[in-house]
Amino acid sequence: MTTSWLPGPPTHVPRELIVDFDFFAIPEGVEDPAEIWHGLVRKGVPDIFFTPRNGGHWVFMDYEDIIEAYRDHERFSTHQAVVPPIEPFPDMQPQGVDPPQHNVFRRLLAPLFTPIAVRGMVDELESRTRGLIDKFADKGQCDFIKDFAARLPTGTFLHLMGLPEERLDEFLVISDIFFRSTDEAERKANSERIYAILNNMFDEKAKNPGQDIATHILQGRDEVTGELLPYQDKLDCAFLLFVAGLDTVTNTMAYVWRYLATTPEARHYLRERLDDPDALLRAVEELLRINSVSNLFRRVVHDMEFKGVTMKRNDRVIMPNTIANRDPDVFENPNMIDLERKVNRHVTFGVGPHRCIGSHLAKRELMIAIDYWLRRIPEFELADEMPEHNAFGGTVMGFQSLPMVWKSTVPA
Ligand code: HEM
DSSP: OOOOOOOOOOTTSOGGGBOOOOTTOOOTTOOOTHHHHHHHHHHTOOSEEEEOSTTOEEEEOSHHHHHHHHHOTTTEEOTTOOSSOOSSOOOOTTTTSOTTTHHHHHHHHGGGGSHHHHHTTHHHHHHHHHHHHHHHGGGTEEEIIIIIITHHHHHHHHHHHTOOGGGHHHHHHHHHHHHHOOOHHHHHHHHHHHHHHHHHHHHHHHHSOOSSHHHHHHTOBOTTTOOBOOHHHHHHHHHHHHHHSSHHHHHHHHHHHHHHHHOHHHHHHHHTTTTOHHHHHHHHHHHHHHTOOBEEEEEEOSSEEETTEEEOTTOEEEEEHHHHTTOTTTSSSTTSOOTTOSOOOOOTTOOGGGOOTTHHHHHHHHHHHHHHHHHHOOSOEEOSOOOTTOEEOSSBOEESOOEEEOSOOOOO
16 A cells, blocks of 8 residues: 655644645646646636645745735745755855845845846857757747757856856756755755856966856955855855846746747737847736746744744745736736737736846747747647646746648748
Protein backbone atom coordinates (compact mmCIF):
# COMPACT_ATOMS: atom_id res chain seq x y z
CA MET A 1 0.00 0.00 0.00
CA THR A 2 1.30 3.49 -0.79
CA THR A 3 0.46 6.35 1.44
CA SER A 4 1.08 10.00 0.74
CA TRP A 5 1.90 12.23 3.62
CA LEU A 6 1.86 15.96 3.99
CA PRO A 7 2.92 17.77 7.14
CA GLY A 8 -0.06 19.23 8.94
CA PRO A 9 -0.61 22.96 8.54
CA PRO A 10 0.68 25.19 11.34
CA THR A 11 -1.75 25.56 14.22
CA HIS A 12 -2.46 29.24 13.50
CA VAL A 13 -4.01 28.38 10.12
CA PRO A 14 -7.76 27.82 10.33
CA ARG A 15 -9.14 24.80 8.49
CA GLU A 16 -11.38 26.89 6.20
CA LEU A 17 -8.35 28.71 4.79
CA ILE A 18 -6.54 25.53 3.74
CA VAL A 19 -6.46 24.60 0.05
CA ASP A 20 -4.32 21.77 -1.26
CA PHE A 21 -2.46 23.55 -4.06
CA ASP A 22 0.99 22.92 -5.54
CA PHE A 23 2.06 25.79 -7.80
CA PHE A 24 4.81 23.67 -9.36
CA ALA A 25 2.47 20.84 -10.40
CA ILE A 26 0.70 21.00 -13.75
CA PRO A 27 -2.01 18.32 -13.96
CA GLU A 28 -2.20 16.03 -17.00
CA GLY A 29 -4.01 17.72 -19.88
CA VAL A 30 -3.44 21.31 -18.71
CA GLU A 31 -1.69 23.12 -21.56
CA ASP A 32 -1.36 26.58 -20.04
CA PRO A 33 0.32 26.71 -16.60
CA ALA A 34 -1.49 29.98 -15.75
CA GLU A 35 -4.70 27.93 -15.79
CA ILE A 36 -3.80 26.28 -12.48
CA TRP A 37 -4.11 29.76 -10.94
CA HIS A 38 -7.25 30.83 -12.78
CA GLY A 39 -8.79 27.46 -11.90
CA LEU A 40 -8.50 28.52 -8.25
CA VAL A 41 -10.57 31.63 -8.98
CA ARG A 42 -13.24 29.53 -10.69
CA LYS A 43 -13.26 27.21 -7.66
CA GLY A 44 -13.91 30.23 -5.44
CA VAL A 45 -10.96 29.82 -3.04
CA PRO A 46 -10.61 32.46 -0.29
CA ASP A 47 -8.73 35.68 -1.19
CA ILE A 48 -6.04 34.57 1.24
CA PHE A 49 -5.49 30.85 1.64
CA PHE A 50 -2.81 28.47 2.93
CA THR A 51 -1.47 25.41 1.15
CA PRO A 52 0.63 22.77 2.92
CA ARG A 53 2.59 22.10 -0.31
CA ASN A 54 6.18 23.25 -0.91
CA GLY A 55 6.95 23.75 2.74
CA GLY A 56 3.57 25.39 3.40
CA HIS A 57 2.77 28.94 2.33
CA TRP A 58 0.03 31.54 2.00
CA VAL A 59 -1.33 32.64 -1.37
CA PHE A 60 -2.74 36.12 -1.98
CA MET A 61 -5.44 36.23 -4.65
CA ASP A 62 -6.53 39.86 -4.48
CA TYR A 63 -4.84 42.69 -6.41
CA GLU A 64 -4.84 45.07 -3.43
CA ASP A 65 -3.32 42.46 -1.07
CA ILE A 66 -0.64 41.58 -3.61
CA ILE A 67 0.22 45.26 -4.09
CA GLU A 68 0.39 45.73 -0.33
CA ALA A 69 2.75 42.80 0.12
CA TYR A 70 4.98 44.10 -2.70
CA ARG A 71 5.15 47.55 -1.14
CA ASP A 72 5.32 46.84 2.59
CA HIS A 73 8.79 45.45 3.20
CA GLU A 74 8.40 45.98 6.96
CA ARG A 75 5.80 43.22 7.07
CA PHE A 76 6.64 41.26 3.92
CA SER A 77 10.36 40.78 3.39
CA THR A 78 12.16 39.44 0.34
CA HIS A 79 15.01 38.26 2.55
CA GLN A 80 15.25 34.44 2.77
CA ALA A 81 11.74 34.21 1.37
CA VAL A 82 12.10 31.54 -1.32
CA VAL A 83 9.46 28.81 -1.68
CA PRO A 84 10.08 25.98 -1.07
CA PRO A 85 12.46 27.24 1.63
CA ILE A 86 16.17 26.66 1.03
CA GLU A 87 18.34 27.84 3.85
CA PRO A 88 20.64 29.55 3.52
CA PHE A 89 19.47 31.05 0.23
CA PRO A 90 21.72 33.60 -1.51
CA ASP A 91 20.95 37.18 -0.45
CA MET A 92 20.53 38.22 -4.02
CA GLN A 93 21.37 41.89 -4.33
CA PRO A 94 19.21 43.93 -4.50
CA GLN A 95 16.11 41.68 -4.71
CA GLY A 96 16.79 39.53 -1.67
CA VAL A 97 17.40 42.34 0.82
CA ASP A 98 15.07 44.97 2.23
CA PRO A 99 15.41 48.76 2.24
CA PRO A 100 17.51 50.60 3.28
CA GLN A 101 20.22 47.97 2.60
CA HIS A 102 18.48 47.26 -0.70
CA ASN A 103 19.20 50.77 -2.01
CA VAL A 104 22.95 50.20 -2.29
CA PHE A 105 22.83 47.76 -5.19
CA ARG A 106 19.58 49.16 -6.59
CA ARG A 107 21.42 52.46 -7.11
CA LEU A 108 24.42 50.71 -8.60
CA LEU A 109 22.33 48.81 -11.18
CA ALA A 110 19.45 51.16 -12.00
CA PRO A 111 21.46 53.60 -14.20
CA LEU A 112 22.50 50.71 -16.44
CA PHE A 113 18.90 49.90 -17.41
CA THR A 114 17.18 53.28 -17.80
CA PRO A 115 15.22 53.90 -21.02
CA ILE A 116 18.18 55.92 -22.34
CA ALA A 117 20.68 53.20 -21.45
CA VAL A 118 18.47 50.61 -23.13
CA ARG A 119 18.26 52.78 -26.25
CA GLY A 120 22.03 52.34 -26.47
CA MET A 121 21.54 48.55 -26.62
CA VAL A 122 19.11 48.61 -29.55
CA ASP A 123 21.64 47.94 -32.35
CA GLU A 124 23.00 44.94 -30.49
CA LEU A 125 19.50 43.61 -29.75
CA GLU A 126 18.39 44.07 -33.36
CA SER A 127 21.39 42.30 -34.77
CA ARG A 128 21.00 39.40 -32.32
CA THR A 129 17.32 39.10 -33.18
CA ARG A 130 17.98 39.14 -36.92
CA GLY A 131 20.82 36.64 -36.58
CA LEU A 132 18.66 34.15 -34.70
CA ILE A 133 15.53 34.46 -36.89
CA ASP A 134 17.46 34.39 -40.17
CA LYS A 135 19.04 31.10 -39.12
CA PHE A 136 15.73 29.21 -39.18
CA ALA A 137 13.27 31.39 -41.17
CA ASP A 138 13.74 29.58 -44.49
CA LYS A 139 13.34 26.16 -42.88
CA GLY A 140 9.63 26.86 -42.37
CA GLN A 141 9.77 25.64 -38.79
CA CYS A 142 11.51 26.06 -35.47
CA ASP A 143 11.22 25.29 -31.81
CA PHE A 144 10.39 28.79 -30.71
CA ILE A 145 11.90 28.31 -27.24
CA LYS A 146 15.09 26.42 -28.05
CA ASP A 147 15.88 28.28 -31.28
CA PHE A 148 14.85 31.77 -30.29
CA ALA A 149 13.18 32.74 -27.00
CA ALA A 150 15.80 31.13 -24.75
CA ARG A 151 18.72 32.31 -26.88
CA LEU A 152 17.84 35.98 -27.23
CA PRO A 153 17.85 37.01 -23.53
CA THR A 154 20.64 34.60 -22.59
CA GLY A 155 22.89 35.82 -25.41
CA THR A 156 22.04 39.41 -24.44
CA PHE A 157 22.96 38.67 -20.82
CA LEU A 158 26.31 37.14 -21.81
CA HIS A 159 27.05 40.15 -24.00
CA LEU A 160 26.11 42.69 -21.32
CA MET A 161 28.19 40.88 -18.71
CA GLY A 162 31.13 40.53 -21.07
CA LEU A 163 31.00 36.71 -20.94
CA PRO A 164 31.95 34.50 -23.90
CA GLU A 165 29.06 33.57 -26.18
CA GLU A 166 30.20 29.89 -26.33
CA ARG A 167 28.83 29.42 -22.84
CA LEU A 168 25.23 30.01 -23.91
CA ASP A 169 24.10 26.37 -23.78
CA GLU A 170 25.70 25.87 -20.38
CA PHE A 171 23.81 28.91 -19.06
CA LEU A 172 20.50 27.64 -20.45
CA VAL A 173 20.86 24.41 -18.45
CA ILE A 174 21.78 26.20 -15.23
CA SER A 175 18.89 28.62 -15.54
CA ASP A 176 16.47 25.74 -16.14
CA ILE A 177 17.57 23.95 -12.96
CA PHE A 178 17.44 27.16 -10.94
CA PHE A 179 13.80 27.81 -11.82
CA ARG A 180 12.38 24.35 -12.13
CA SER A 181 14.13 21.95 -9.83
CA THR A 182 12.43 21.15 -6.53
CA ASP A 183 15.24 18.76 -5.58
CA GLU A 184 17.10 20.41 -2.74
CA ALA A 185 20.47 18.76 -3.47
CA GLU A 186 20.30 19.61 -7.15
CA ARG A 187 19.36 23.23 -6.42
CA LYS A 188 22.21 23.59 -3.97
CA ALA A 189 24.79 22.13 -6.36
CA ASN A 190 23.46 24.36 -9.13
CA SER A 191 23.77 27.51 -7.03
CA GLU A 192 27.36 26.55 -6.19
CA ARG A 193 28.06 26.13 -9.89
CA ILE A 194 26.63 29.57 -10.68
CA TYR A 195 28.78 31.15 -7.97
CA ALA A 196 31.89 29.42 -9.29
CA ILE A 197 31.22 30.79 -12.79
CA LEU A 198 30.61 34.32 -11.45
CA ASN A 199 33.69 34.16 -9.28
CA ASN A 200 35.82 33.27 -12.32
CA MET A 201 34.12 36.03 -14.26
CA PHE A 202 35.10 38.62 -11.61
CA ASP A 203 38.69 37.28 -11.49
CA GLU A 204 38.87 37.79 -15.23
CA LYS A 205 37.33 41.31 -15.02
CA ALA A 206 39.77 42.28 -12.27
CA LYS A 207 42.62 41.44 -14.65
CA ASN A 208 40.96 42.79 -17.81
CA PRO A 209 38.30 45.39 -16.95
CA GLY A 210 35.81 46.10 -19.75
CA GLN A 211 32.87 48.36 -20.57
CA ASP A 212 30.50 45.71 -19.28
CA ILE A 213 28.08 45.27 -16.40
CA ALA A 214 30.28 42.74 -14.61
CA THR A 215 33.12 45.27 -14.47
CA HIS A 216 30.70 47.98 -13.33
CA ILE A 217 29.51 45.78 -10.45
CA LEU A 218 33.03 44.70 -9.54
CA GLN A 219 34.16 48.32 -9.30
CA GLY A 220 31.04 49.36 -7.30
CA ARG A 221 31.73 51.61 -4.30
CA ASP A 222 29.70 52.73 -1.33
CA GLU A 223 28.24 56.14 -2.25
CA VAL A 224 28.95 57.58 1.20
CA THR A 225 32.30 56.11 2.26
CA GLY A 226 33.76 55.54 -1.20
CA GLU A 227 34.85 52.04 -0.04
CA LEU A 228 34.59 49.14 -2.50
CA LEU A 229 31.36 47.21 -1.86
CA PRO A 230 31.72 43.76 -0.22
CA TYR A 231 32.82 41.12 -2.69
CA GLN A 232 30.15 38.60 -1.66
CA ASP A 233 27.41 41.20 -2.25
CA LYS A 234 28.78 41.76 -5.75
CA LEU A 235 28.65 38.05 -6.47
CA ASP A 236 25.06 38.00 -5.17
CA CYS A 237 24.19 40.89 -7.46
CA ALA A 238 25.62 39.17 -10.53
CA PHE A 239 23.72 36.04 -9.45
CA LEU A 240 20.47 37.98 -9.40
CA LEU A 241 21.00 39.44 -12.87
CA PHE A 242 21.62 35.94 -14.10
CA VAL A 243 18.32 34.59 -12.78
CA ALA A 244 16.16 37.72 -13.20
CA GLY A 245 16.47 38.51 -16.87
CA LEU A 246 16.64 35.17 -18.67
CA ASP A 247 13.76 32.85 -17.89
CA THR A 248 11.31 35.71 -17.39
CA VAL A 249 11.88 37.09 -20.88
CA THR A 250 11.98 33.63 -22.49
CA ASN A 251 8.66 32.55 -21.07
CA THR A 252 6.93 35.87 -21.62
CA MET A 253 7.95 35.59 -25.27
CA ALA A 254 6.73 32.01 -25.37
CA TYR A 255 3.31 33.07 -24.11
CA VAL A 256 3.12 36.00 -26.53
CA TRP A 257 4.08 33.93 -29.58
CA ARG A 258 1.73 31.14 -28.55
CA TYR A 259 -1.07 33.70 -28.58
CA LEU A 260 0.03 35.23 -31.90
CA ALA A 261 0.38 31.80 -33.51
CA THR A 262 -3.26 31.04 -32.69
CA THR A 263 -4.75 34.51 -33.30
CA PRO A 264 -4.55 35.77 -36.92
CA GLU A 265 -6.34 39.04 -36.03
CA ALA A 266 -3.64 39.92 -33.48
CA ARG A 267 -0.86 39.18 -35.99
CA HIS A 268 -2.61 41.38 -38.50
CA TYR A 269 -3.18 44.15 -35.93
CA LEU A 270 0.50 44.21 -34.95
CA ARG A 271 1.77 43.97 -38.53
CA GLU A 272 -0.23 47.06 -39.37
CA ARG A 273 1.43 48.96 -36.50
CA LEU A 274 5.08 48.00 -36.81
CA ASP A 275 5.89 51.60 -37.73
CA ASP A 276 3.86 53.06 -34.87
CA PRO A 277 5.98 52.62 -31.69
CA ASP A 278 3.29 54.03 -29.36
CA ALA A 279 0.64 51.62 -30.58
CA LEU A 280 3.14 48.76 -30.47
CA LEU A 281 4.15 49.59 -26.90
CA ARG A 282 0.50 49.78 -25.80
CA ALA A 283 -0.10 46.36 -27.32
CA VAL A 284 3.03 44.96 -25.64
CA GLU A 285 1.85 46.27 -22.24
CA GLU A 286 -1.41 44.37 -22.71
CA LEU A 287 0.43 41.22 -23.79
CA LEU A 288 2.56 41.58 -20.64
CA ARG A 289 -0.56 41.99 -18.49
CA ILE A 290 -2.28 38.89 -19.78
CA ASN A 291 0.90 36.80 -19.97
CA SER A 292 2.46 37.44 -16.58
CA VAL A 293 4.84 34.59 -15.85
CA SER A 294 6.22 35.37 -12.36
CA ASN A 295 4.85 34.29 -9.01
CA LEU A 296 6.87 36.19 -6.44
CA PHE A 297 7.38 35.32 -2.79
CA ARG A 298 7.73 37.10 0.52
CA ARG A 299 8.46 36.12 4.15
CA VAL A 300 6.33 37.44 6.99
CA VAL A 301 8.62 39.55 9.22
CA HIS A 302 6.74 39.29 12.52
CA ASP A 303 3.59 37.73 13.97
CA MET A 304 0.64 39.82 12.81
CA GLU A 305 -2.91 39.94 11.62
CA PHE A 306 -3.28 40.75 7.93
CA LYS A 307 -6.81 41.38 6.61
CA GLY A 308 -8.20 39.40 9.53
CA VAL A 309 -5.84 36.45 9.02
CA THR A 310 -3.29 35.47 11.66
CA MET A 311 0.19 35.13 10.22
CA LYS A 312 3.35 34.09 12.00
CA ARG A 313 6.92 35.23 11.58
CA ASN A 314 8.64 33.33 8.72
CA ASP A 315 5.38 32.27 7.08
CA ARG A 316 5.88 32.41 3.31
CA VAL A 317 3.53 34.17 0.90
CA ILE A 318 3.18 33.73 -2.87
CA MET A 319 1.85 36.60 -4.97
CA PRO A 320 0.66 35.35 -8.38
CA ASN A 321 0.90 38.27 -10.80
CA THR A 322 -1.35 36.56 -13.29
CA ILE A 323 -4.18 36.68 -10.74
CA ALA A 324 -3.57 40.34 -9.83
CA ASN A 325 -3.53 41.24 -13.53
CA ARG A 326 -7.00 39.83 -14.09
CA ASP A 327 -8.67 41.27 -11.03
CA PRO A 328 -12.11 42.43 -12.19
CA ASP A 329 -12.11 45.26 -9.63
CA VAL A 330 -9.09 46.79 -11.34
CA PHE A 331 -9.28 45.82 -15.02
CA GLU A 332 -12.30 46.20 -17.27
CA ASN A 333 -13.07 42.89 -18.99
CA PRO A 334 -9.94 41.40 -17.41
CA ASN A 335 -9.91 38.21 -19.46
CA MET A 336 -10.23 40.05 -22.74
CA ILE A 337 -7.02 40.92 -24.59
CA ASP A 338 -7.48 44.53 -25.63
CA LEU A 339 -4.36 45.62 -27.50
CA GLU A 340 -5.54 49.22 -27.17
CA ARG A 341 -6.26 49.10 -23.42
CA LYS A 342 -5.98 52.65 -22.13
CA VAL A 343 -5.53 52.15 -18.37
CA ASN A 344 -3.26 49.23 -17.60
CA ARG A 345 -1.91 49.07 -14.04
CA HIS A 346 -0.52 45.57 -14.46
CA VAL A 347 1.97 44.18 -11.95
CA THR A 348 3.97 41.99 -14.31
CA PHE A 349 7.16 43.80 -13.26
CA GLY A 350 6.13 44.08 -9.61
CA VAL A 351 5.60 47.37 -7.75
CA GLY A 352 7.30 49.15 -4.86
CA PRO A 353 10.96 49.06 -3.86
CA HIS A 354 11.86 45.94 -5.86
CA ARG A 355 10.04 46.84 -9.08
CA CYS A 356 11.88 45.27 -11.98
CA ILE A 357 15.02 47.13 -12.99
CA GLY A 358 15.06 45.36 -16.35
CA SER A 359 11.52 46.24 -17.48
CA HIS A 360 12.66 48.65 -20.21
CA LEU A 361 15.15 46.12 -21.51
CA ALA A 362 12.54 43.35 -21.43
CA LYS A 363 10.01 45.47 -23.32
CA ARG A 364 12.61 46.52 -25.87
CA GLU A 365 13.60 42.87 -26.43
CA LEU A 366 9.95 41.99 -26.98
CA MET A 367 9.27 44.90 -29.34
CA ILE A 368 12.35 44.26 -31.45
CA ALA A 369 11.54 40.56 -31.65
CA ILE A 370 7.90 41.16 -32.62
CA ASP A 371 8.97 43.71 -35.22
CA TYR A 372 11.54 41.59 -37.03
CA TRP A 373 9.62 38.32 -36.71
CA LEU A 374 6.42 39.71 -38.18
CA ARG A 375 8.27 41.38 -41.05
CA ARG A 376 10.11 38.17 -41.89
CA ILE A 377 7.49 35.56 -40.91
CA PRO A 378 4.13 37.32 -41.15
CA GLU A 379 2.02 34.15 -40.86
CA PHE A 380 2.80 31.18 -38.63
CA GLU A 381 1.08 28.64 -36.43
CA LEU A 382 1.75 26.08 -33.75
CA ALA A 383 2.81 22.66 -35.04
CA ASP A 384 0.13 19.95 -34.82
CA GLU A 385 2.02 17.93 -32.23
CA MET A 386 3.05 19.47 -28.92
CA PRO A 387 5.44 17.53 -26.65
CA GLU A 388 3.93 15.84 -23.60
CA HIS A 389 4.38 17.43 -20.16
CA ASN A 390 5.34 20.64 -21.89
CA ALA A 391 4.05 23.19 -19.38
CA PHE A 392 5.75 23.94 -16.08
CA GLY A 393 4.73 25.97 -13.04
CA GLY A 394 6.73 27.52 -10.21
CA THR A 395 8.21 30.96 -9.65
CA VAL A 396 8.42 31.49 -13.39
CA MET A 397 5.93 29.45 -15.41
CA GLY A 398 6.04 28.59 -19.07
CA PHE A 399 6.74 25.92 -21.66
CA GLN A 400 9.64 23.57 -22.35
CA SER A 401 9.18 23.70 -26.07
CA LEU A 402 6.98 25.43 -28.66
CA PRO A 403 7.24 23.93 -32.17
CA MET A 404 6.02 26.35 -34.85
CA VAL A 405 5.53 26.11 -38.62
CA TRP A 406 4.97 28.51 -41.51
CA LYS A 407 4.66 28.27 -45.28
CA SER A 408 6.43 31.38 -46.51
CA THR A 409 8.76 34.18 -45.48
CA VAL A 410 9.61 37.66 -46.64
CA PRO A 411 13.27 37.85 -47.75
CA ALA A 412 15.65 39.52 -45.26
C1 HEM B 1 9.42 39.97 -19.05
C2 HEM B 1 10.55 39.92 -18.35
C3 HEM B 1 10.64 40.22 -16.88
C4 HEM B 1 9.71 40.06 -15.89
C5 HEM B 1 8.30 39.50 -16.04
C6 HEM B 1 10.32 40.50 -14.66
C7 HEM B 1 9.67 40.53 -13.44
C8 HEM B 1 10.21 41.06 -12.28
C9 HEM B 1 9.49 41.22 -11.05
C10 HEM B 1 8.04 40.83 -10.82
C11 HEM B 1 10.34 41.78 -10.16
C12 HEM B 1 10.03 42.16 -8.71
C13 HEM B 1 10.63 41.19 -7.73
C14 HEM B 1 10.13 41.37 -6.32
O1 HEM B 1 9.33 42.26 -6.05
O2 HEM B 1 10.54 40.54 -5.49
C15 HEM B 1 11.62 41.95 -10.81
C16 HEM B 1 12.76 42.46 -10.21
C17 HEM B 1 13.96 42.56 -10.85
N1 HEM B 1 14.23 42.33 -12.18
FE1 HEM B 1 12.91 41.73 -13.57
N2 HEM B 1 11.61 40.88 -14.91
C18 HEM B 1 11.85 40.74 -16.26
C19 HEM B 1 13.02 41.04 -16.93
C20 HEM B 1 14.17 41.48 -16.34
C21 HEM B 1 15.41 41.73 -17.04
C22 HEM B 1 15.63 41.61 -18.55
C23 HEM B 1 16.33 42.08 -16.11
C24 HEM B 1 17.78 42.40 -16.38
C25 HEM B 1 18.31 43.48 -16.09
C26 HEM B 1 15.66 42.10 -14.81
C27 HEM B 1 16.24 42.46 -13.61
C28 HEM B 1 15.56 42.57 -12.42
C29 HEM B 1 16.20 42.99 -11.17
C30 HEM B 1 17.67 43.34 -10.98
C31 HEM B 1 15.19 42.97 -10.19
C32 HEM B 1 15.34 43.28 -8.70
C33 HEM B 1 15.08 44.74 -8.42
C34 HEM B 1 15.16 45.09 -6.95
O3 HEM B 1 15.12 44.20 -6.09
O4 HEM B 1 15.29 46.28 -6.64
N3 HEM B 1 14.35 41.71 -15.00
N4 HEM B 1 11.50 41.53 -12.13
